[in-house]
Amino acid sequence: MKYETCNDHTSREDSVLSFPRFRLVHRPTPLTELGRFAAALARKGMRCPRLLIKRDDCTGLAGGGNKTRKLEFLLGEAMAAGADTLVTTGAIQSNHARQTAAAAAAAGLHAKLILFDTVPYMRPGYRLSGNRLLDRILGAEIEIVPGDSEPEQVFLRVMDDLRGRGRRPFFIPTGGSTATGALGYVAGFSELMDQLTASGIEATRIVHASSSGGTQAGLVAGSVIRSEAPAIHGINVYRVDHQAMVTDIHRLACATAARLGAGQPSPEKIILEDGFVGPRYGIPTDETIDIIELLARTEGILLDPVYSGKAMAGLVSLIQSGRIPADEPVVFLHTGGMPALFAYEQEFNRVAE
Ligand SMILES: Cc1ncc(COP(=O)(O)O)c(C=O)c1O
Known part of the structure; x- marks a missing residue:
């Protein structure tokens, strides 16, 4: 019986555990050094800080990734509401979807995925392989809608249709980025800080891919609660309007902190790094492909071309420019996404072996 209204909290910081939660994450996810990767960067002439990686690609649910932490609480909310169907949305290669x-399957629920055809990437694997293939294997009902459809109208239609079929649907917005979903990263922040403390490492920065903002909002809310303060750098892999994205993430961080009865995070805590999304969301950059290969070949760790690869390319660039100093340990939060590699195989077959 994994569904619980948790009562296993051991400290005030873990007040997050009083929310309904369906256990999915294999925790703690590993925190390890990127020694060989950092040495490879140094060989390229870079002054590189101590680099650690928090392996949330290993959260354990059907390919892992950051959404599993959010889904523990979203599923808790859905089950408490008596839902029998999870409905969510994203791009065709959505890791969240x-x-x-997978979360629905693990809880014995039905899943309906509304996938928007928004990314102009026309290679064959994009539509049928990677996450899309896994969605199918996991038994989800999939509906692909044109990228220019009006989202609210589509969601209302799908919810009405499911109710008409006698189902009790629960809607999870893009990326699971609600104040409930973000609780997963309040807990994730706490887990990481415990690992750093136990290892005697004072990391001053956490760097990760930011898109719908729930991961960053949860980390920031968690940092307020813990009163330890590594700076949290979200690498923008999604939107062009910087200020709108910062405002949304701040609003969500405040709503998440409020649910926990914690103080409101100041707007300065939302650090969003721009310049790494490339031509647009979902289209890989050359720097991203290069860094994915470098990490794979030095550490045996796989990133993805849409989120974690762009985030790592961003981190390396911030180190190179001196914005991230060489004398302070940095944690790269690997948010997952590896299944999408199979949707972008042609990017990696540029050079004949
Ligand atoms: C692999 C991966 N990393 C990072 C993110 C961004 O997380 P968030 O939407 O919470 O900003 C996503 C979102 O889909 C993702 O799939």
Whole structure:
């Protein structure tokens, strides 16, 4: 019986555990050194800080990734509401949709995925392989809608249709980025800080891919609660309007902190790094492909071309420019996404072996 209204909290910081939660995450996810990767960067002439990686690609649910932490609380909320169907949305290669399909399967629920055809990437694997293939295997009902459809109208239609079929649907917005979903990263922040403390490492920065903002909002809310303060750098892999994205993430961080009865995070805590999304969301950059290969070949760790690869390319660039100093340990939060590699195989077959 994994569904619980948790009462296993051991400290005030873990007040997050009083929320309904369906256990999915294999925790703690590993925290390890990126020694060989950092040495490879140094060989390229870079002054590189001590680099650690928090392996949330290993959260354990059907390919892992950051959404599994959010889904523990979203599923808790859905089950408390008596839902029998999880409905969510994303791009065709959405990692969030795949993890939602898996979470529904693990809880014995039905999943309906509304996938918007928004990314102009026309290679063959994009539509049928990667996450899309896993959605199918996981038994989700999939509907692909044109990228220019009006989202609210589509969601209302789908919810009405499901109710008409006698189902009790629960809607999870893009990326699971609600104040409930973000609780997963309040807990994730706490887990990481415990690991750093136990290892005697004072990391001053956490760097990760930011898109719908729930991961960053949860980390920031968690940092307020813990009163330890590594700076949290979200690498923007999604939107062009910087200020709108910062405002949304701050609003969500405040709503998340409020649910926990904690103080409101100041707007300065939302650090969003721009310049790494490339031509647009979902289209890989050359720097991203290069860094994915470098990490794979030095550490045996796989990133993805849409989120974690762009975030790592961003981190390396911030180190190179001196914005991230060489004398302070940095944690890269690997948010997952590896299944999408199979949707972008042609990017990696540029050079004949
Ligand atoms: C692999 C991966 N990393 C990072 C993110 C961004 O997380 P968030 O939407 O919470 O900003 C996503 C979102 O889909 C993702 O799939």
